[in-house]
Amino acid sequence: MIIACPACSTRYVLPDSAIGVEGRTVRCAKCRHSWFQHGPELPPREEMAPSVTPAAAPPPAPEPEDQPGSASVGPVPEPPVVPRPVIRPATRSADESFDDTASSFDHQPPFRPRRNTAKLWTIAGVSFAVLVAVLIALASWLGLPRWLPAAHATFGAGNPDLVLAFPSERQDRRTLPNGTEYFGASGTVTNVGKQPQEVPPILIVLRDAKDKVVYTWDVTPPREMLKPGESVTINEAVTDVPKSAKVAEIGWKPE
Structure with a gap:
């Protein structure tokens, strides 16, 4: 059977x-309009027709006699009827045409869905922020690794003519x-240069x-200046240091 959508007249x-x-109830796959489609009409039951005696057929008309100089004229044949092709829209199966969950905007091969650039940038930004927060937390808890340049910036460069010696013993x-x-x-601080050093x-x-x-x-040294070859001894002690302290490092205070 052929049905047509009441909204857009698309036939199936x-x-x-x-x-x-x-x-x-069906739904048009083109315009998504829904309507109730009645079933096909059943053929009427055949009834017994009353018996009728057929009337006698009239005698055939006499054919016209051929006359000299005239041609016999017969019935003119009608031209053959050539059926025209019916152009119908592309048909689909019943399950595909009236699928309530299908969408006409769903991508089909070979097409690919478009990428949401804003969503990708948002995901990348959130991931970067989480990574930075984790690194900051690890640095706060474990401290900076010794191989990082920032870890060695705790102390200043100092003067090469001043030797700082604080033995572990x-x-x-x-x-x-x-x-x-x-x-x-x-420990001691010694001026090994040839000029006085601060x-x-x-x-x-x-x-x-x-x-x-x-x-x-x-620690403030007891002397501000040292002459060439001169040394100064430094003794320092503090209390209430953290119990977790295990290693001591001594160097010049950065500027």
């Missing part, structure tokens, strides 16, 4: 079994009887077992 060729005798780290954590360091402040840094800085303090 369907088998009678697709609609059924009782009809069904002259560093004292212990817990006092009253439970106070104590740290002491002793002695800059010294920085002492304590790190824990994970190489994280847990305590720092500045």
Whole structure:
């Protein structure tokens, strides 16, 4: 049977079994209009016609006699009727044409869905922010790795003519009887140059077992200037240092 959409007049060729005798609700695949399509009409029952005696056929008319100089004229044949092709829109199967979940805007091969550039940039930005937050948290908890240039910026470059010597055997780290954590360091600063040198402040840094800085303090040398070959001894001690402090580093305080 052939059905047509009441909204856009698009026609579809369907088998009678697709609609059924009782009809069904269908939807146009082109304009998405829904309507109730009645089933095909059943053929009427054949009734017994009353018997009629056929009337006698009239005698055939006599054929005209041929006359000299005239040709016999017969019935003019009608031209053959050539059926014209019926142009119908592309038909689909019943399941495909009236699928309630199908959309006419769904992409079909070989087409590909368009990329949402804004969505991709948003995902990339969120991922980068999460990565930076994780790195900051790790650096705050574990400290900066020693191989990073920023990790060595704790101390200043200093003067090559000034030699700072704080041997590890002259560093004292212990817990006092009253439970106070104590740290002491002793060392020397020597001017190995040929000109008087100004002695800059010294920085002492304590790190824990994970190489994280847990305590720092500045040390002011007892002398501001050193002559060539002259040395000065520095003795420093502090209390209430963190219990997690394990390693001490001593260098010039950065400017």
